[in-house]
Each structure stands twice: as structure tokens, then as C-alpha cells.
Amino acid sequence: MTRIDNSCRYTETHDWVRADGDIATFGISDYAQDQLSDIVFVELPEVGDNFEQGQVYAVVESVKAASDCYAPVSGEVVEVNSELESTPGLVNQEPYGAGWFIKVRMSDPAELERLRNAASYSELIQQLTEEE
Amino acid sequence: MPFVPHTADDRETMLRRVGVASVEELFLDVPEARRFPTLELPPPLSEPEVLAELAQLAHRNWNLDQHPCFLGAGAYNHFVPSVVKHVLSRGEFYTAYTPYQPEVSQGTLQAIFEYQSLICDLTGMDAANASHYDGATALAEALIMALSVHRGRRRKGVISRTVHPEYRQTARTYTQGMGLELTGDEQPGLSLPDLAGIVDEDTAAVVIQVPDFLGAVPSLDEVRLLADAAHQAGALLVVAVNPISLGLLQPPGEYGADIVVGEGQPLGNHLSFGGPYLGFFATRTDHVRRMAGRLVGMTVDLDGNRGYVLTLATREQHIRRERATSNICTNQALNALAAAVYLAAMGPAGLRTVASACYHKAHYAASRVGRLTGYDVLSHRFFHEFVVRCPRPPSEVGGALLAEGIIPGYDLGEAYPELEGCMLLCVTELNTREQIDRLVDVLGAPS
Numbered sequence: 001m002t003r004i005d006n007s008c009r010y011t012e013t014h015d016w017v018r019a020d021g022d023i024a025t026f027g028i029s030d031y032a033q034d035q036l037s038d039i040v041f042v043e044l045p046e047v048g049d050n051f052e053q054g055q056v057y058a059v060v061e062s063v064k065a066a067s068d069c070y071a072p073v074s075g076e077v078v079e080v081n082s083e084l085e086s087t088p089g090l091v092n093q094e095p096y097g098a099g100w101f102i103k104v105r106m107s108d109p110a111e112l113e114r115l116r117n118a119a120s121y122s123e124l125i126q127q128l129t130e131e132e
Numbered sequence: 133m134p135f136v137p138h139t140a141d142d143r144e145t146m147l148r149r150v151g152v153a154s155v156e157e158l159f160l161d162v163p164e165a166r167r168f169p170t171l172e173l174p175p176p177l178s179e180p181e182v183l184a185e186l187a188q189l190a191h192r193n194w195n196l197d198q199h200p201c202f203l204g205a206g207a208y209n210h211f212v213p214s215v216v217k218h219v220l221s222r223g224e225f226y227t228a229y230t231p232y233q234p235e236v237s238q239g240t241l242q243a244i245f246e247y248q249s250l251i252c253d254l255t256g257m258d259a260a261n262a263s264h265y266d267g268a269t270a271l272a273e274a275l276i277m278a279l280s281v282h283r284g285r286r287r288k289g290v291i292s293r294t295v296h297p298e299y300r301q302t303a304r305t306y307t308q309g310m311g312l313e314l315t316g317d318e319q320p321g322l323s324l325p326d327l328a329g330i331v332d333e334d335t336a337a338v339v340i341q342v343p344d345f346l347g348a349v350p351s352l353d354e355v356r357l358l359a360d361a362a363h364q365a366g367a368l369l370v371v372a373v374n375p376i377s378l379g380l381l382q383p384p385g386e387y388g389a390d391i392v393v394g395e396g397q398p399l400g401n402h403l404s405f406g407g408p409y410l411g412f413f414a415t416r417t418d419h420v421r422r423m424a425g426r427l428v429g430m431t432v433d434l435d436g437n438r439g440y441v442l443t444l445a446t447r448e449q450h451i452r453r454e455r456a457t458s459n460i461c462t463n464q465a466l467n468a469l470a471a472a473v474y475l476a477a478m479g480p481a482g483l484r485t486v487a488s489a490c491y492h493k494a495h496y497a498a499s500r501v502g503r504l505t506g507y508d509v510l511s512h513r514f515f516h517e518f519v520v521r522c523p524r525p526p527s528e529v530g531g532a533l534l535a536e537g538i539i540p541g542y543d544l545g546e547a548y549p550e551l552e553g554c555m556l557l558c559v560t561e562l563n564t565r566e567q568i569d570r571l572v573d574v575l576g577a578p579s
Contacts, residue, residue: 041421046283
């Protein structure tokens with residue numbers, strides 16, 4: 001059963017974002033990590049980098065593919081999850097928790113409204129699972 | 133998949149399926165005059181006739197078994213043990229196309245694994261990829277990797293003028309459009325400390341060749357200083373090496389290289405009129421994710437049996453073409469295998485013997501040439517190539533050698549105008565004392 005975190009918003013590309021004030025945390029969804037299988041490397045940006053909504057901000061490498069991650073909202077990177085350097089498997093184990101990617105200071109929090117909420121993302125996953 | 137020619141029935145079925153009545157109809161879009169053009173071919177020949185004609189053509193080439201060769205400049209005439217040919221001729225290796233998929237046979241994967249391990253041993257690095265086209269492209273890839281390590285934020289590459297001129301050209305071609313500025317090789321005479329002086333915070337990589345294109349082995353102290361300058365500025369040190377020289381010289385990993393590249397041809401690959409060769413590429417573990425090409429690893433399965441797997445291939449074109457750091461990672465599989473078999477057959481002692489024979493024979497040749505009237509040997513610390521200023525234009529000197537059946541050295545004037553009138557002579561373990569003495573006799577003969 002695919003886990004969906006109610007406190008997050010989601011993109012069509014299976015990236016999630018959780019806002020706390022003007023700070024947003026990014027990661028990839030449980031569905032995404034499951035599709036990728038064992039994650040062996042996450043290439044993260046550096047603190048101070050800026051991203052527009054929809055821009056590639058990270059690359060996730062699994063044993064079978066390398067995939068881009070797209071910024072759910074625009075902003076400046078204020079923290080990166082350095083744990084992933086040595087333990088990329090955290091993304092598989094806790095995609096919404098210890099497996100987070102970066103924290104961003106949002107430049108336009110209104111962008112969050114354009115993303116799917118948990119219920120809507122859940123529907124997307126259901127559709128995708130049925131198509132499989 | 134069995135190879136079965138189409139039967140008339142097969143063709144009929146296929147034509148029906150695509151909705152045409154005949155093969156002619158299928159090709160209606162091709163203008164009629166172009167459909168079955170008359171080719172002006174000579175009459176057919178039998179197999180012995182073809183072989184005879186090809187042999188006749190081949191004999192017009194000069195054969196290195198019959199002509200002493202003193203030409204190096206990046207491609208070298210070395211002995212190839214017969215075991216290399218025997219392993220290479222095995223059908224499993226000889227016919228296989230570039231192995232791309234993780235499910236390629238264990239034998240192929242093991243061969244690549246052994247090659248990578250041997251290159252790591254030789255260069256003193258942690259990881260080697262499964263090869264590039266040649267030394268020049270491997271060097272260009274090293275620069276691209278250095279750019280990638282710095283995430284495109286650094287825009288300068290410092291490169292020594294004594295790096296092979298064609299490698300420098302290839303590097304410029306490959307990196308054009310990437311915003312990289314290669315500098316340090318424009319003006320003659322910049323020493324390694326001079327190069328260290330132009331390394332700054334914008335420098336992604338510093339590139340040198342050891343022994344350099346002119347055969348010289350730089351002082352290790354100076355190389356270390358340059359490595360320190362590069363590292364202090366946060367730049368990577370890229371070293372291009374002649375693998376045979378590593379039988380005598382320290383591996384670049386020991387004096388601070390971050391990436392080691394080179395031309396693998398001297399390792400068990402015949403000169404073959406210029407190719408195919410192979411570029412080797414090795415680096416430290418820290419940078420392995422940014423390395424082009426594939427990496428084979430060794431592991432054990434659930435039952436504890438040794439197995440080989442494609443460990444890292446996500447930089448490759450078949451997985452992430454549009455964002456791959458490199459779209460050239462052709463595995464010159466057979467050439468890489470030749471290098472692996474060569475290194476395994478020679479072993480550390482054999483490689484040392486070859487390197488030491490090259491060194492001593494070249495120094496014997498240099499000392500004899502240096503005593504000839506009008507000739508001036510400009511090289512001091514060198515491996516197996518040295519620069520000679522000639523009393524006559526190198527083309528004339530070369531012509532005189534050719535007239536005696538000897539393949540002359542490389543005329544340095546074109547690539548290095550400051551060395552107009554100089555020839556780069558190379559001596560390997562295959563040059564006999566008699567050949568060297570004959571070279572000296574012809575050089576010293578009155579024109």
C-alpha cells in the first residue's frame with residue numbers, strides 16, 4: 001500500500017513539499033521511491049542555490065535508473081540533508097521523514113496552492129496503479 | 133535469434149500487412165532512376181584472387197617488422213606477447229558488440245573488471261572506467277568531469293604546453309560551448325611553477341603530461357608543488373601518462389593526481405596505422421559519480437559465489453541520454469581486453485623490464501646522437517623520447533632516413549614553432565642496438 005503523507009503537497013512528478021512558515025522541505029513520494037527501487041545515490045544542490053518552481057534541483061540514482069527531481073516551489077536552499085550522502089537508503093525507508101532532501105526559503109508561498117493535496121495525489125496514484 | 137532468410141510467403145505476408153501489393157510498390161516514393169542504379173563495379177573475383185589483390189595492396193605499406201621505427205609522439209611500437217592475440221581471438225570477445233546491459237555475460241563483465249582493476253593498480257587511483265576512444269578523448273572527458281565536479285561554477289582549465297598538441301585540440305573541441313577557457317599552453321617556456329602561478333579560484337583543473345609530449349620527466353618536487361597549488365585553489369590535478377613509463381615512474385596517485393588518463397595503445401595494442409586505440413581514465417572514489425562511462429564491480433550472490441555486475445552505469449547514454457555528463461563512453465572492449473591481458477601477462481616485473489629497456493636504449497641513442505657534429509640533444513631527464521636539434525631541416529633528415537629504410541622521428545616544427553628544426557626521436561624495447569647504431573650512422577653521414 002502506497003503511503004501518502006497528509007501534511008504534504010505533491011507534484012505530478014511525485015515530488016512532495018511540506019511548508020512550515022516560509023520554509024519548505026522537499027522530498028520524493030513513497031510511490032516514487034518504490035518505482036525507483038533501491039536508491040544508491042542522491043545528488044543534492046548546495047546551500048544558497050536558487051530554484052524556480054518546476055526546475056530540476058536534485059538527481060536520484062537507483063540501481064536501475066537515474067531520475068531528476070523537480071522543485072515543487074521556488075526559493076533558496078537553506079539546508080540540505082547530508083545524511084543522504086552516506087545513507088541514501090533513507091529515501092526508501094522514510095521518504096517523508098529522515099529521507100527528506102532539502103529545505104528551501106520560499107519566494108512565493110502562493111505556489112503551494114497550485115500543487116495537489118494529499119487526497120488529490122492519492123487519486124493520481126490510484127489511477128497510475130490501475131494502469132499498471 | 134536464428135538467421136532465417138525471408139521466404140516468398142513471409143514477404144507476401146509482410147506486404148499484405150503494410151497494405152501494398154508488391155515490393156516495387158513499397159519503394160514508389162524513391163525516384164525511379166534511383167531505385168536500382170547501375171553500380172560501376174569490377175567483375176567478380178574468386179576468394180584467392182581477392183586475397184592476392186589485398187596482399188599486394190598491403191605490401192605497399194611499410195611493415196614495422198622490416199623497418200626500424202623511431203617515431204613515437206603518442207603512439208608506440210612495443211612488443212605484444214602472443215597470448216594477447218590468443219585471448220582476443222576467442223569468439224566470445226571477438227564478435228561481441230559493446231556490452232551495454234547488466235545482463236551481459238559474466239566473462240565479459242569479469243574482463244572489464246580485471247581491466248579496471250589493473251588500470252587502478254597502474255595509476256594508483258581508486259576507480260577506472262571501461263575506457264574511451266583514445267588518450268585525447270579521455271583527457272577531454274577529464275576536463276568535462278572537472279567542470280561537473282565544480283557544478284559548472286569554475287570556468288578555467290590550466291594546461292601545460294607540453295601536453296600532446298592533439299590532446300589539447302581535442303579538449304578544446306569537446307569543451308567548446310561549455311564556457312571553459314583553457315590557458316597556460318599559448319606561450320612557450322612556461323614551467324610547472326609558472327603554471328602554478330596562474331591557478332586561481334576559478335580554475336577547475338590543472339592538466340599536465342608525464343612524461344610530457346617531448347619525452348621529458350618533470351621533477352617530482354615541481355609536480356608536487358603544482359598539485360598543492362591546484363588543491364589549495366580547489367582545482368583537480370589531471371595527469372596524462374604513458375602507461376609503460378609507470379613500470380619505472382611513480383604512479384600519479386602518489387603525487388596528488390585526482391584524475392589519471394592516457395593512451396592505452398602501448399599496452400598490448402599494435403600500432404595498426406593509428407587505431408582503434410583506447411583511452412584509459414581513472415579517478416578517486418570521491419568523484420566516481422561524475423565519471424563518464426560504466427564501472428563493473430565484483431560481489432557475491434546469495435550462495436557466496438563470486439559474480440560481476442555493472443555497478444555504475446547511470447551516466448550512460450542508454451539510461452539518461454539528455455542529461456548524461458558524457459555521451460561518449462564507448463568501451464573499446466577488445467582494446468581494453470588487450471591491455472588487461474598484456475598487463476596480466478607481463479606482471480609488475482615484466483612491465484618494469486620493458487620500461488627499463490625503453491629508458492636505457494633511448495638514453496644510449498641520445499648519447500650517441502648527441503656526439504654527432506651538428507646535432508644537439510635538448511632533453512635531459514627523459515623516458516624514451518628526446519628532442520634533437522638537427523643540422524638540416526627535419527624533413528630532409530627524415531628523407532635521408534626513409535631512403536635507408538628507417539622510419540624517422542616526429543618533426544616538431546609544426547606543433548611547436550619554437551622547436552623549428554627539431555625532431556622528436558623515440559626508442560622502445562623493440563629497437564635493437566644495431567638499429568640504433570644504423571640510425572646514428574645515417575644521421576651522421578654527410579648530406
